[in-house]
Amino acid sequence: MRNKLLFWAWVLGLVATWASPASAQTAPARELRLITDRTDQGVLRPMLDAFEARSGAKVTAVFMDQGLVARLESRPTEADVVITKDAELLEIAAQKGLLATFNSKTISEGIPASFRDPGNRYFVDAYRARVIYYAKARVKPSELSSYEDLAAPKWKGRICIRPGGHDYNLALFGQFMASYGEAKAKAIIQGIAANLARTPKGNDREQAKGIFEGKCDVALMNTYYHAMMAYTPEQKPWADATAVLYPNQAGKGTFIMRSAIGMTKAQGNQDLALQFMEWLASQEGQEAMVRATRQFSPRPDVEIHPLLSTLGAEQGVPGGRFKMDFVPLAAMAGQREAVLKYVAEIGFDKER
Numbered sequence: 001m002r003n004k005l006l007f008w009a010w011v012l013g014l015v016a017t018w019a020s021p022a023s024a025q026t027a028p029a030r031e032l033r034l035i036t037d038r039t040d041q042g043v044l045r046p047m048l049d050a051f052e053a054r055s056g057a058k059v060t061a062v063f064m065d066q067g068l069v070a071r072l073e074s075r076p077t078e079a080d081v082v083i084t085k086d087a088e089l090l091e092i093a094a095q096k097g098l099l100a101t102f103n104s105k106t107i108s109e110g111i112p113a114s115f116r117d118p119g120n121r122y123f124v125d126a127y128r129a130r131v132i133y134y135a136k137a138r139v140k141p142s143e144l145s146s147y148e149d150l151a152a153p154k155w156k157g158r159i160c161i162r163p164g165g166h167d168y169n170l171a172l173f174g175q176f177m178a179s180y181g182e183a184k185a186k187a188i189i190q191g192i193a194a195n196l197a198r199t200p201k202g203n204d205r206e207q208a209k210g211i212f213e214g215k216c217d218v219a220l221m222n223t224y225y226h227a228m229m230a231y232t233p234e235q236k237p238w239a240d241a242t243a244v245l246y247p248n249q250a251g252k253g254t255f256i257m258r259s260a261i262g263m264t265k266a267q268g269n270q271d272l273a274l275q276f277m278e279w280l281a282s283q284e285g286q287e288a289m290v291r292a293t294r295q296f297s298p299r300p301d302v303e304i305h306p307l308l309s310t311l312g313a314e315q316g317v318p319g320g321r322f323k324m325d326f327v328p329l330a331a332m333a334g335q336r337e338a339v340l341k342y343v344a345e346i347g348f349d350k351e352r
């Protein structure tokens with residue numbers, strides 16, 4: 001009798017287990033942890049949503065503006081994937097041994113070799129150019145030509161730029177060093193500093209605002225801001241007041257800034273991290289990236305965003321396809337500290 005009761009209790013238990021809702025039995029959604037120096041969650045969020053929908057995983061992100069490499073050093077396994085606006089930071093992180101090596105045919109076939117780390121620790125997920133914005137009402141494109149021309153006396157008191165110590169300018173000035181050599185690079189940086197209209201302050205868009213307000217006639221900024229300002233009602237006048245010139249088109253070309261993605265050395269989630277990276281390298285992922293950030297894709301099969309393809313038209317750049325002065329990231333990363341030191345030494349950011 002007792003055995004019979006135990007038997008039926010066991011059967012009931014089994015039935016209860018089978019009958020319970022599936023959700024109670026499936027494992028909780030996997031979590032992909034991301035760290036990024038992209039400050040605006042709005043830019044990345046649609047892409048993260050798209051990946052969540054296709055993978056069923058949940059993506060959680062830590063956002064930070066500066067100090068990404070130091071954060072990776074102090075908390076190396078806090079995230080599975082690291083996304084940055086400044087690919088040289090991932091080159092530095094890779095050199096410090098903070099990134100894992102991945103092996104992916106999808107990535108190596110989708111992203112051209114020049115946009116991949118030769119050591120397979122990160123790849124460039126998009127890029128933009130750092131160009132000259134000029135006042136349409138006061139400057140003719142024919143008056144402009146190159147970065148070095150901005151050091152000429154004719155631009156005295158007419159240039160606006162964000163602080164020289166900001167990552168974007170460190171990346172630009174580091175490429176001056178790598179491409180032109182130290183002496184010429186320093187002369188250009190010092191020449192620009194001598195020609196500034198005001199103390200370097202604010203972000204890139206505020207330099208376009210400076211042009212709109214008549215405080216300066218030219219500024220150094222990234223290409224995508226023109227498209228972003230044009231779609232932000234209160235900034236549209238800043239976009240309307242300015243046009244973009246790709247410098248050095250008759251010479252070595254315009255410098256680009258790359259954004260990138262890499263995998264940390266955190267364990268246990270590397271398959272999911274790679275799944276995300278492969279999606280970002282795919283045509284679909286790249287189209288989402290280009291739409292979200294208004295950058296150029298390293299994939300030749302991804303079209304240039306229509307708002308970017310018109311930039312440079314005044315100088316005859318066809319469909320946004322500008323000549324690029326390509327500096328490998330490894331060559332730039334080595335310049336970063338030297339540039340930071342030089343910018344401080346000449347008082348680039350001092351009050352004016």
Ligand SMILES: [Fe+2]
Nearest residue numbers: 085168204222
């Ligand atoms: Fe930016």
